Amino acid sequence: xxxxxxxxxxxxxxxxxxxxxxxxxxxxxxxxxxxxxxxxxxxxxxxxxxxxxxxxxxxxxxxxxxxxxxxxxxxxxxxxxxxxxxxxxxxxxxxxxxxxxxxxxxxxxxxxxxxxxxxxxxxxxxxxxxxxxxxxxxxxxxxxxxxxxxxxxxxxxxxxxxxxxxxxxxxxxxxxxxxxxxxxxxxxxxxxxxxxxxxxxxxxxxxxxxxxxxxxxxxxxxxxxxxxxxxxxxxxxxxxxxxxxxxxxxxxxxxxxxxxxxxxxxxxxxxxxxxxxxxxxx
Amino acid sequence: xxxxxxxxxxxxxxxxxxxxxxxxxxxxxxxxxxxxxxxxxxxxxxxxxxxxxxxxxxxxxxxxxxxxxxxxxxxxxxxxxxxxxxxxxxxxxxxxxxxxxxxxxxxxxxxxxxxxxxxxxxxxxxxxxxxxxxxxxxxxxxxxxxxxxxxxxxxxxxxxxxxxxxxxxxxxxxxxxxxxxxxxxxxxxxxxxxxxxxxxxxxxxxxxxxxxxxxxxxxxxxxxxxxxxxxxxxxxxxxxxxxxxxxxxxxxxxxxxxxxxxxxxxxxxxxxxxxxxxx
Amino acid sequence: xxxxxxxxxxxxxxxxxxxxxxxxxxxxxxxxxxxxxxxxxxxxxxxxxxxxxxxxxxxxxxxxxxxxxxxxxxxxxxxxxxxxxxxxxxxxxxxxxxxx
Numbered sequence: 089x090x091x092x093x094x095x096x097x098x099x100x101x102x103x104x105x106x107x108x109x110x111x112x113x114x115x116x117x118x119x120x121x122x123x124x125x126x127x128x129x130x131x132x133x134x135x136x137x138x139x140x141x142x143x144x145x146x147x148x149x150x151x152x153x154x155x156x157x158x159x160x161x162x163x164x165x166x167x168x169x170x171x172x173x174x175x176x177x178x179x180x181x182x183x184x185x186x187x188x189x190x191x192x193x194x195x196x197x198x199x200x201x202x203x204x205x206x207x208x209x210x211x212x213x214x215x216x217x218x219x220x221x222x223x224x225x226x227x228x229x230x231x232x233x234x235x236x237x238x239x240x241x242x243x244x245x246x247x248x249x250x251x252x253x254x255x256x257x258x259x260x261x262x263x264x265x266x267x268x269x270x271x272x273x274x275x276x277x278x279x280x281x282x283x284x285x286x287x288x289x290x291x292x293x294x295x296x297x298x299x300x301x302x303x304x305x306x307x308x309x310x311x312x313x314x315x316x317x318x319x320x321x322x323x324x325x326x327x328x329x330x331x332x333x334x335x336x337x338x339x340x341x342x343x344x345x346x347x348x349x350x351x352x353x354x355x356x357x358x359x360x361x362x363x364x365x366x367x368x369x370x
Numbered sequence: 371x372x373x374x375x376x377x378x379x380x381x382x383x384x385x386x387x388x389x390x391x392x393x394x395x396x397x398x399x400x401x402x403x404x405x406x407x408x409x410x411x412x413x414x415x416x417x418x419x420x421x422x423x424x425x426x427x428x429x430x431x432x433x434x435x436x437x438x439x440x441x442x443x444x445x446x447x448x449x450x451x452x453x454x455x456x457x458x459x460x461x462x463x464x465x466x467x468x469x470x471x472x473x474x475x476x477x478x479x480x481x482x483x484x485x486x487x488x489x490x491x492x493x494x495x496x497x498x499x500x501x502x503x504x505x506x507x508x509x510x511x512x513x514x515x516x517x518x519x520x521x522x523x524x525x526x527x528x529x530x531x532x533x534x535x536x537x538x539x540x541x542x543x544x545x546x547x548x549x550x551x552x553x554x555x556x557x558x559x560x561x562x563x564x565x566x567x568x569x570x571x572x573x574x575x576x577x578x579x580x581x582x583x584x585x586x587x588x589x590x591x592x593x594x595x596x597x598x599x600x601x602x603x604x605x606x607x608x609x610x611x612x613x614x615x616x617x618x619x620x621x622x623x624x625x626x627x628x629x630x631x632x633x634x635x636x637x638x639x640x641x642x643x644x645x646x647x648x649x
Numbered sequence: 650x651x652x653x654x655x656x657x658x659x660x661x662x663x664x665x666x667x668x669x670x671x672x673x674x675x676x677x678x679x680x681x682x683x684x685x686x687x688x689x690x691x692x693x694x695x696x697x698x699x700x701x702x703x704x705x706x707x708x709x710x711x712x713x714x715x716x717x718x719x720x721x722x723x724x725x726x727x728x729x730x731x732x733x734x735x736x737x738x739x740x741x742x743x744x745x746x747x748x749x
Contacts, residue, residue, distance in 0.1 A: 097438070098438055098486060099482075099484065099486060100438040100481060100482075100484065100486050100487050100490060101438035101439075103481060103482060104437060104438055104467060104470050104479075104481070105470075105471075107479060107481075108470050108471070108473070108475070111475060130518065131515050131517065134514075134515050134516065135580070135582075135583055135586075135587055136513075136514030136515045136552060136587060137514070137515060139514040139580075139587070139589060140477055140479060140480075140514065140515075143476070143477040144475045144476055144477045147475075147476025147477065148476060151476070160730075161730060161731055162730045162731050162732040162735075163730040163732055163744055164729045164730035164732075164744075166729075167730065167744050167747065168730075170747040171747055174747060180473040180474070180475070181473065181474040181475075181476065182472060182473060182474060183432075183442070183444075183445065183469075183474055184404045184431065184432020184433075184434075184445060184468065184469065184474050184476075185404050185405075185407050185432070185445075185448075186404070186476065187405070187407075187408065201745065202744060202745035202746065202747050203744060203745075204745070205742030205743055205744070205745075206732055206735075206742045206743075206744065207737065207739075207742070208735070208737070209732075223411050223412075224408035224409060224410070224411045224413070225409055225410055225411065226409040226410045227409075227410035227411070227415075228410075232674070232677065233670050233671075233672075233673030233674035233676070233677055234674040234677065236666075236670035236673075236674075237667070237670040237671040237673075237674040239667075239670075241660070241663050241664065241667060244663055244666060244667055245663055253409075253410075254410075254411075263737075268735065271731070272731060275731070289735065289736075291737065291738055300411065303411075303412040303415065304412070327663075327666055328662075328663065331662045331663070331665075331666060332662075335662065342665070343662055343665035343666050343669060344665045344666070344668045344669035344672060345669060346669065347665075347666050347669035347670055347673065348669040348670070348672045348673040348676070351669070351670060351673035351674075352673050352676055352677075
């Protein structure tokens, strides 16, 4: 639609405005009121118009399903594709790179009334999105543990470990999101047999790191302190600050196991020494 | 122009390993650049690995050249980056629109071929060719609608586009067949009238009848082998125009790589038939 | 997100990090993180098998379709997803039909 006050669109622009509007109207929703272009009713009336309408919608739905396989597995294909249609009408792709499509699907699900009784769906969708982001992220050689192991204690305190370009992590306070996501994702990828996702589910908070140190995306369970540690690293804080943040959320955190877990996973992409003088705590 | 390309195949992730290992006997692969516009990761690594043994063609679906707007500069920049990275033998796009006023519709949408539209497409192809610093080829899409208000037929439009922008053309023989059935014209006449000297590439693909309307509406579904009637049109074209790089497109109901190679060899045989001069 | 509390970081914390780094370096020497190579092969193998792992993703194709296989009103029963086996503290959640 052209906003009022701007020059009227060219004939080609008017055609595209009207055609785009007609594509967005569901089949059988009534033909009247197609705006802008007198010829368009004659196009919409032809059987071939449905080919365009369906191809556009199928493209959106297929892309969303490919990007959110864990959600599709949890809710079943029929429900997923029906939800994806509602999503596509409200949030069409913005760019031709459909790998990017559906970045806001978690927020959509959070507000989607028919999914209200499945409170874990939005966070599971967030992890599918993290997987995609890790899959296509810039390649980077992970920081080797040996590099860190060689540092003097004083240097260690002012070391800054930048998270790997592909690293995404999250802590979920109330729900075992990682377990639900991992089970559904592995089934979708053919790595596990479908079964009772509830079998080994303890209803408690969980964290996860999703990272692609080489070719394959992998995921590692994280504790709350690990996530706090990574948050500080991402903000450019020193290891001293990161260790402090980890102990602040969990005074019992095992820092040796924490750093070993993160280094083993390939969670870091850069090692720098901060020029800020390390401050002895008061 | 001699590219040294014989018949090629659309590249699908399921076939990456076989594609890499296949004999480099004039074989080449085509991908949609939109699926490789990423910062890193295994897709891009595979594309570069395959590129190390076989020529590549980038066949865009998202530049929206026929929209009454300039191409998205970000999309164009990413395409240019991919072109610089894999140095494709061929780059092509469609005579269609898909992005409009900030939203992308995953299809190749039609428009009235007016003088205004021609000027738009000429300008947009010019922008793309300048950004890529190379010629591109423009493909005839499949048609499903009779649209009023055309001021050019498709061949005249494409020929004028090539003359004014310096681009070349990609002739999709299956699209000609599908459009001819859907709109009611003779596909042979279209094939015979198409300007041979502008053809940089030829596409072959399978189609299917509409599930509801049957053969009254053919769909360019890329989910079946190339149809016998399309092979006939292809032989007719190559007999007149000489060999041209030819792609077998397959996107759905994907068969084995060996089955695609078999289909490809049929195209190679047409290209090598006696009396054919190199383009 | 970030906790900027200038919490006391003891020498103990730093030595724990050093020990952890040494442990991870040791793991690497022993080949305990061979996942790198193994996962790459698996990832590539999965692509070959046509699973939607490292490669498939959403297909941007220029093929057409006339099939309206996405109509929400075709949805009749509670969908057969694995969510039907997940018991939350509030009980078994269920999906509602979608009117599109």
